[in-house]
Amino acid sequence: MVLSDTLLIVGISTCLTWLLVYRTENYQRLKNEVEKQTKKLEKQKATISDTGKSAKKKIDRQEERLKNDSRDLNMTKMKSMFAISFVFMALLSVFNSIFDGRVVATLPFVPFSLLQNLSHRNLAGNDYTDCSFIFLYILCTMSIRQVLGSKDDMAISIDKETAQQIVNIGHRVNEKREEALKRLLDVVYNIEGAVHTNLQVNGV
Amino acid sequence: MLTAEFTWKDKDEFLDAVYWLRQIISLIMGILWGYLLLQGFIGLFTFLLTNCFVVYLYTTSYQNVDDEEYGGMTEILKEGMMSSFATFLVSWIIVYSAKMENIDPTL
Numbered sequence: 585m586v587l588s589d590t591l592l593i594v595g596i597s598t599c600l601t602w603l604l605v606y607r608t609e610n611y612q613r614l615k616n617e618v619e620k621q622t623k624k625l626e627k628q629k630a631t632i633s634d635t636g637k638s639a640k641k642k643i644d645r646q647e648e649r650l651k652n653d654s655r656d657l658n659m660t661k662m663k664s665m666f667a668i669s670f671v672f673m674a675l676l677s678v679f680n681s682i683f684d685g686r687v688v689a690t691l692p693f694v695p696f697s698l699l700q701n702l703s704h705r706n707l708a709g710n711d712y713t714d715c716s717f718i719f720l721y722i723l724c725t726m727s728i729r730q731v732l733g734s735k736d737d738m739a740i741s742i743d744k745e746t747a748q749q750i751v752n753i754g755h756r757v758n759e760k761r762e763e764a765l766k767r768l769l770d771v772v773y774n775i776e777g778a779v780h781t782n783l784q785v786n787g788v
Numbered sequence: 789m790l791t792a793e794f795t796w797k798d799k800d801e802f803l804d805a806v807y808w809l810r811q812i813i814s815l816i817m818g819i820l821w822g823y824l825l826l827q828g829f830i831g832l833f834t835f836l837l838t839n840c841f842v843v844y845l846y847t848t849s850y851q852n853v854d855d856e857e858y859g860g861m862t863e864i865l866k867e868g869m870m871s872s873f874a875t876f877l878v879s880w881i882i883v884y885s886a887k888m889e890n891i892d893p894t895l
Contacts, residue, residue, distance in 0.1 A: 689885035692827045715881065723881070727874035 614657040621650045676721070683717035691715045799858060802851070806843060807868035813842055814876035821876075822883025835876050840865050 625646050685706050691713045695703045700712055703719040796802040817838065821831050847853050847864050855861045 689881050690888045692822070692825070692831060692880060692884040693829060715885075720878070720881065723874050723878050727871055727878050 611657070611660050614653060614660060618650065618653045618657055621646065621653060625650060676718075679717060679721070686717065687714040688717045688720055689715040796853075802853060803858065803864070803867050806846070806864060807872075809846060810839060810843060810868045810872035811875055813839055814872040815879050818876040818879025819883050821880045822885075822887060825884065825887060826880075831880065835880075836873075839872065839876075843867075 625643070685708070687707060691703060694700075694712045699719075702722070703715055704712055705716040705718050707714050707716050796805075814835075817835055821835065826834075843865055844861070847855060847861070853864075855864055858864050
């Protein structure tokens, strides 16, 4: 009975994080927006070979927008995480008072002395295979919250990606600039030659 | 993830695959260890060894990935280690407790 209670409570508390942070409309909207813009930027980057000044400006604008959205996404996440940490603290103290001094599970191993303070917290007796609520709660949050986190560390990865893309675009633009200058010089040289020949022809 | 020698679009995609593979293995192993009523540090060590070995085989033999691209084999082996260990412990403890509860009604 105690085991099922613990499972239920741990399940509810972890789902709460998901509901309050990752399923919020604002978060989803920003996430989609950032994803969309990253893809758009990728496409534009791929077609950079045909760029002129206007295309470069367009990409710059796109990057700026992407940066702003990433920042907003991080802000939303931060605010929600702040609220969540409060909820978690409150839930932890409530559940702790309910399960304080109760054995919620049996450990298949005896934890080493440092962990025993946690796994045998406020429990009577010397059987160190008895597990307190707090130990199981910490393990569950370690496992489930990281699962959620791994999928949603997107903002950080997008920030990194954006920075990398900007560097790449900078390199490409510089390469293209040199090439463009060479071409321009060639054209100028050819025109001069042509005009000169024409003049010569006309003169003759 | 299950396609052999899959071409990964980027580094994170492969590391995500390793992460989820670990999670799945940990959950299955935790349930199995609990069901078999394995006890003590043997259970922990066998989990750690098996988990690392499966990831190693998956990387080198199944996907044929160059580990240097990801900062060496240790980096790949470290990916999602703690959370998979937590998943294993939770499933192991829960199944073990449930089985022990059935065996000993005083618990």
